[in-house]
Amino acid sequence: MKLVKHEDYRHPPNVVKFEVHLNMSKFDIKNYLEKIYNVPVACICTRIKDGGYGQLYNGNPVRRPDIKFAYITLGLNQTFQFPKIEDKDKTQPKELEGQKEVEEELKKFDSNIQKKIQNKPNIPLWFGI
Structure with a gap:
């Protein structure tokens, strides 16, 4: 049930x-x-x-x-209500504090890869990287 x-x-x-x-x-x-x-x-x-x-x-x-x-x-004048669940603490967890720095590093790495790909249009990605 x-x-x-x-x-x-x-x-x-x-x-x-x-x-x-x-x-x-x-x-x-x-x-x-x-x-x-x-x-x-x-x-x-x-x-x-x-x-x-x-x-x-x-x-x-x-x-x-x-x-x-x-x-x-x-029965017997009983009622039921679903509990209201809310996020009291809407701050980001400590695990996500350094996430922006990691995202910036990944963007830089991705942009470097994109530059390499533009120079070699007919070669697969896995070959030259």
């Missing part, structure tokens, strides 16, 4: 959406949440989203797998 965020915000705060295995029934989902996590469950609604067809592979369309979602209504 994987906790999934709702696409739209019309659901009440006591409804939680899970992505579950296709073979799990409503009874299995309810037992899983109540026995393992001690979460009271009032109601469960499930739906299966069609995977559809994806890109062609060797001229044949590829079928994506179906996905089953479970909408669980929590």
Whole structure:
């Protein structure tokens, strides 16, 4: 089971959406949440989203797998909200402090290679470098 965020915000705060295995029934989902996590469950609604067809592979369309979602209504006036995760410290890490110097050295090296290539247009890159 994987906790999934709702696409739209019309659901009440006591409804939680899970992505579950296709073979799990409503009874299995309810037992899983109540026995393992001690979460009271009032109601469960499930739906299966069609995977559809994806890109062609060797001229044949590829079928994506179906996905089953479970909408669980929590009991006893419980609500659930996703935590807000923000970057409090937006400064660059210490590992990236010397990155500008390295980028400048690479640009100089690349420009030297480009000059060598201009003098030898018909010779492959790996031969003269």
